[in-house]
Amino acid sequence: MPPKLSFREKTELYCHEMKVLAMLILGSLARALKVDAVMMWEMFEDGVPSIRMNYYLPCPEPSKAIGFSPHSDADALTILYQFNYTDGLQIRKDGIWMPIRPIPNALIVNKGDIMEIFNNGIYRNIEHRATVNSTKERLSVATFYSCRLDTDLGPAPNLVGLPFFRLFQSSSTSRTSSLRG
Numbered sequence: 001m002p003p004k005l006s007f008r009e010k011t012e013l014y015c016h017e018m019k020v021l022a023m024l025i026l027g028s029l030a031r032a033l034k035v036d037a038v039m040m041w042e043m044f045e046d047g048v049p050s051i052r053m054n055y056y057l058p059c060p061e062p063s064k065a066i067g068f069s070p071h072s073d074a075d076a077l078t079i080l081y082q083f084n085y086t087d088g089l090q091i092r093k094d095g096i097w098m099p100i101r102p103i104p105n106a107l108i109v110n111k112g113d114i115m116e117i118f119n120n121g122i123y124r125n126i127e128h129r130a131t132v133n134s135t136k137e138r139l140s141v142a143t144f145y146s147c148r149l150d151t152d153l154g155p156a157p158n159l160v161g162l163p164f165f166r167l168f169q170s171s172s173t174s175r176t177s178s179l180r181g
């Protein structure tokens, strides 16, 4: 029998597995963008993970309410698990809100602001929101993965200069986070 884990232990294990996954995805992105993999590794290996568990109650008038207002995540990558397969997550694509239907056992990966800055806007962050449902509750677990806090955040050197236009200046991550409020 596997040992019975406490909620804290399960959460820590989940967070650890999400970090392994985030590093794999970041490695693939580094290859796709031809970014120095060592630089990417050093920037993200000791990155800060955090978890948010979102619980949305059913709402009798869903058109008059919002579960989570439109935003982009401030991190590099968000890995989202839609727990009980209830619709709610939407992304804004070409100005239109598109539903992201839950698929059993699938995880959703979202790029956040840090990723957009790091790749100089080649992959944009994703504006998203969560709506509520008239009869069903909804539960989602978002794991946010950021870069190290003591690093200068800016576009990777090979992604600025021709043919790319520099879209972001480099700045310390603590300053970037404080600017977001």
Ligand SMILES: O=C(O)CCC(=O)C(=O)O
Residues within 6 Å of the ligand: 052, 054, 068, 073, 080, 088, 089, 128, 129, 130, 140, 142
């Ligand atoms: O509940 C969702 O599907 C979205 C949650 C979310 O965007 C967040 O926690 O940042």
Ligand SMILES: [Fe+2]
Residues within 6 Å of the ligand: 071, 072, 073, 128
């Ligand atoms: Fe979000």
